[in-house]
Amino acid sequence: MSESAVEWPAVGLTLRVDGHEYPVPQVWIGDSLLAVLRERLDLDEPRDGCGVGECGSCLVTLDGRLAAACLVPAVAAADRDVRTPQDAAFEAAREAVAASGASPCGFCAPALTVAITDLLRRMADPGPAAVREALAGLVCRCAESGRWIEAVARAKEAGIADAAAEPEDAAS
């Protein structure tokens, strides 16, 4: 931190994504988890929308909690359990989203599956108002929220994988 040139301090770290360990050398300390997932690991299900946490299309879960991957420093995700929309835990919601046409263009479909799964893990039977509030962070411009509510209902019927077990796996 002494020379005039701009420094890009980098570290090596190991990310645990969807249960797999990915060693990633040379990650800039300012890189977001989203950038590392997409650019370094080629896991492109979290979409790169706005990059600053506004659009919600990069949702993942971090130790079982909803998180926008663009707001998480990659270095802070290194010792935690990252689940991208590709993970099997989101299978039920993914099919529900597809079946109800909740994401016509498909850009935010992965994020929608994560958000729906997270909602159903928190609330067993969310009403329409709760669904709207929970999905308010997804800035989608092509689906009306009726389809989202339908998708949540379908996902609920299909059954969401038990959430309580997942963080326990992460800790062990």
Next chain:
Amino acid sequence: MLRPDGFGPSGDGGFGGDAGGAVPAGGHALPVRAAGSPEGALVFGGEGERPGFELGAYETDEDDGEIGGAAKASEASWFDGSGTSGASAASGPSVASAGAGSAGAGVSAAAGVPADGPVPDPGADQPLPAVGPGLAGSPVAAPRSLFGPQSVVEAVQVLAEYPDAVIIAGGTVAMPEITEGRRHPGAVLTLHRCAELRGWSTGPGEVLLHAGLTLAEMQQRDLRQQVPALNQAARTIGAPHVRAAATLGGNLVVGPASADLPVVLAALGASVLVASADGVRTVSVSDFYDRDGVPQLTPGELVVGARVPVVEGMQGFMKIGVRGGISRSILSIMLAVDPARRSATCVVGAMALAALPSGTGRGGLPTLLRADHADRWLAEQVDWEAGAIADPTVYETFGRLVADSLVYGDGGGTLGGGGDPYRRKAVEICARRALLRALPPLGWLDQVRELQKRADFQRAKQRVERAEQARNQDR
């Protein structure tokens, strides 16, 4: 792999969970200046005890090359007077109390150094690794650029040495700045492993919110019952994925120009706890910001929490954004009534950053605006015995007084001066409505009760009639 941290994988989620109940009331003792210690020395975690810590510079852990190698966490529990490991683990924040985090912290608690030992120099006990493994075997200069402290003590030590380090807790403020290139971090300090900063704890007559308390956790029922306005405000901020990450500390540091929680905390008479290598200072939220809404923090200081007094009266938070859904505030207003002290406090803020719809005026009131004279006037108008207001014109007048008091700078920023008619009108209406909800007109509650009684009677009557009809049909 058992990590000494873990981001509270207890599944409490903070959404109405009851995990906060695990916090014992006794775990609230704040660090105080020890009697025998030299001036300015603050003893974390008990008198005379200095934690043996090792700075968690990630790239120095050559054995496994991962974050978290520095498991020798100090267990100088910053929030505990006792400083014993057991008490610390039990009285830790609610999030950690049920998860693997507390277990790991308890295990690592034994790593203490003898009492009165010299404070280890962070730079001395770990020589800087000049070269680390890089991509394709190329040598990579690895200065200390990444810190993941597990305690407040470590964090302030790091900050004392690297005051320019970018502090990242939730990441919702710092990460957009870094991503957009407005900030180039030479060093990063992440607080996600700092279990001490998570959650909240209760004390006699007050609640201690730790700086790492997320907005989602503010919606926990236990906390909601004690400080309802916190939940009201937290629900209006950001999307669920932002609330799950954003913390109290970040909201306080952003300041009242655009953040809502300083408004709430100022109206409640809360104070901010700021830690540095010299100790912890307490400053009231109103004094924490200068007239431009900039938090008064010197380099090397870290916001570690806020003490909020618990009061019985009604608390009302209102916010107007540029749209109905999630958005930045055009203004936020908070009215807190304290019947015990017979006072009401109204604070307006968050009026600087959000752009207004065109043609409605200009912004630029970045600081907390208190309506002290309106509050004093109001206190005389209230029938405190009944918890109501006799004169119905008080509501209108109060709204006008609050709007009148919003003067900023030399008066050019006066809302009433024609600069911002939209916000002035909005403040008037919000203040009036907040007061109406907090302190209803005298006799109004009786009327409501009367109406409810009448409605109950009607319902009972209809039930009887339906039953009679059914009997007649059966016959």
